[in-house]
Each structure stands twice: as structure tokens, then as C-alpha cells.
Amino acid sequence: MTAAASALRSETDKDTGVAVVTLDRPARHNAIDPETAEQLAAVWREFRFDDSVRAIVLTGAGEKAFCTGIDRDTDVPQPGSPYSMDDPLLTIGPKANDLWKPVIAAVNGMACGGAFYLLGEAEFIIAAEHATFFDPHTTYGMVSAYEAILMAQRMPIGEVARMSLMGTAERISARRAYETGLVSEVTASAGLLKSATRAAEVIAACPTEPVQGTVRALWSAKEAARTQALAQAPHLIALGNLPPERQAGLFTGRSPGFRTR
Structure with a gap:
């Protein structure tokens, strides 16, 4: 099966039962726009009813990025109330679409921000040697809520705090991600897939x-705490984010320097 539009590719090997889903926007570092979000939700729902699919590999096109979260050109109108918020990434993951077939994430470069919505709902992560993980939210005046909560299910809380609070100033290397338990295997780039x-x-x-x-x-073991934490996320985001015009100023005025560990 191949998705009709180019934002997402999905191919299934009927002999092995393995589907490979590829975020296919390399020119945008595989950032997620509304079309990609819709296609992700659709492909997970389709797999629920496709008995020929028994396991899934999720990756990104190219070698620069697995996914860099929501596309910055995406405009998401929001209600006026700080207690109401529409998040276009909430339904992009397999678990959000009630898919309980195992998903393995193959991270082939940068994974940051909203990419953690996907990584947080994968069974485990395999990373290329050049892969990096970081969370830019606080740098640009935004609360890291969903991302931090999902990563707290996979990494020691101190490591999550460091990544979430230091923003773009620091990136976690594939090796460090392996040491902290975020990644289960590190492999050469050519052999990742x-x-x-x-x-x-x-x-x-x-x-x-x-x-x-x-x-x-496995998901039942952590679902109660996760569900309770995620229920607080919309309020934290709405009350903690800087206004969009101030966020824009931070995006345009900040140097891209960072360190990797």
C-alpha cells in the first residue's frame, strides 16, 4: 500500500508482514503539516484492519532528520480561552489511534519537538550513529508538556529535565540516548533501516x-500515570506559552549554537 500523496509513504511486505511507514518531506526535515498529520492517523487506523500487517517500522526520508515536529509554517487557529487548545499532533501516533501492533522507530537524523509524539508511542527506537535528540520548546517561549511527559516514560527524569529545559543549547547524541535508555540500539547509518x-x-x-x-x-503498566499527566498538558501549554508574536521574535533573533553530548 502506498499513500496517495507524497507527505507519507507506506509499503507492506506481504511475505514478512512488515510495513515501513516513511515521513516523506525531506526538504522540510520531515516536519508535520496538517496533511501529514491526517495521513499518519489514517495509516494507523488502516493497519488496525489489515491482518497482513503484523509489525511496523517508522522512519523519515533522507539522512538529515527523522522528524522536526510541527511544520513552522502551519497555522493552527486557537480558541480564546486558555483552558481550550487544539493540538494537531495529538492523533499522529499509533496508540492515539488504538493500534496495538508493534511499531519500531528508525531515527535517521534529527528528532526534536513534536517528533516525540511519535517516538513516545513506538515500542522501541533504533538510531543511526548520527542521530540527535533535542527539545527546542523553552528556547522559543513554549512549554514542553506532551513531549516531556512522553519522554519521562522512557528516560530518567533528570535526563528529560535537562533536555527539555536546555532547549536548543544541547542535543543528545545517539550514543547518549542509548546510555539513558531512550534508544535500544545504535547502528551505522547505512544499516539503520x-x-x-x-x-x-x-x-x-x-x-x-x-x-x-x-x-x-506493556502500555498498561504506565498508562494510568501517563493519562493523568497528559490531561494536565493543555492547561500548562495555554498558560505557559509566550504569545505567538513574542515566539516569532525568538525564532528570528536567536543564534543556532548548541552542544552535543
Whole structure:
């Protein structure tokens, strides 16, 4: 199956039961615009009913970026109340669409900001050696809520705090991400997709009902705390973000310097 538009590509190997979903906007560092968000939600829902798909690999086109979050050119009108907020990324992940087939993320470059909506709903992450992870929200006057909450399910809280609070000043290397538990394997760039696909094929070869039951059990272990935390996120964002005009000034006036660890 191949998506009709170019924002997303999805191909399934019927022999192995592995689908590869590719964010296909390399010129925009695979940032997510409304079209891409809709296609992601649609492909996860489609996989729920496609018994030929038993495991999924999620990656980004090119070598520069896995995903850099929401496309900065996207305009999302918001209600006037600080207690109401529309987030176009809330439904881009597999779990948000009630898909319990295992998803392996293959990170091939930068993963930042809204990319954590996807990484937070993958079963595990394999990263290329040049991959980096960072969260720019606070640098540009925005609260890191959903991203920080999702990463707190995967990394020691101190590491999440450091990444979330230091913004663009620091990037986590693939090796450091492996050391903190965010990433389960680091591989050469050329072998990234092969490594992720090989792992997916092993999983897909197992009986599908026990696999999906195991995925659901793992998520049940942390779902209550996660759900409670995410329920607070819209209020934190609405009350903590700088006004859009002040955010824009920070985007245009800041130097891109950072350090990697």
C-alpha cells in the first residue's frame, strides 16, 4: 500500500508482514503539516484492519532528520480561552489511534519537538550513529508538556529535565540516548533501516495475538500515570506559552549554537 500523496509513504511486505511507514518531506526535515498529520492517523487506523500487517517500522526520508515536529509554517487557529487548545499532533501516533501492533522507530537524523509524539508511542527506537535528540520548546517561549511527559516514560527524569529545559543549547547524541535508555540500539547509518526491519520481521513471525497482547500489557503498566499527566498538558501549554508574536521574535533573533553530548 502506498499513500496517495507524497507527505507519507507506506509499503507492506506481504511475505514478512512488515510495513515501513516513511515521513516523506525531506526538504522540510520531515516536519508535520496538517496533511501529514491526517495521513499518519489514517495509516494507523488502516493497519488496525489489515491482518497482513503484523509489525511496523517508522522512519523519515533522507539522512538529515527523522522528524522536526510541527511544520513552522502551519497555522493552527486557537480558541480564546486558555483552558481550550487544539493540538494537531495529538492523533499522529499509533496508540492515539488504538493500534496495538508493534511499531519500531528508525531515527535517521534529527528528532526534536513534536517528533516525540511519535517516538513516545513506538515500542522501541533504533538510531543511526548520527542521530540527535533535542527539545527546542523553552528556547522559543513554549512549554514542553506532551513531549516531556512522553519522554519521562522512557528516560530518567533528570535526563528529560535537562533536555527539555536546555532547549536548543544541547542535543543528545545517539550514543547518549542509548546510555539513558531512550534508544535500544545504535547502528551505522547505512544499516539503520535493515536493522529496524530485521527486528520487525522477528516480531512479525510470532503469533500476532500474543504479540499485540504483550504490547497492550506493556502500555498498561504506565498508562494510568501517563493519562493523568497528559490531561494536565493543555492547561500548562495555554498558560505557559509566550504569545505567538513574542515566539516569532525568538525564532528570528536567536543564534543556532548548541552542544552535543
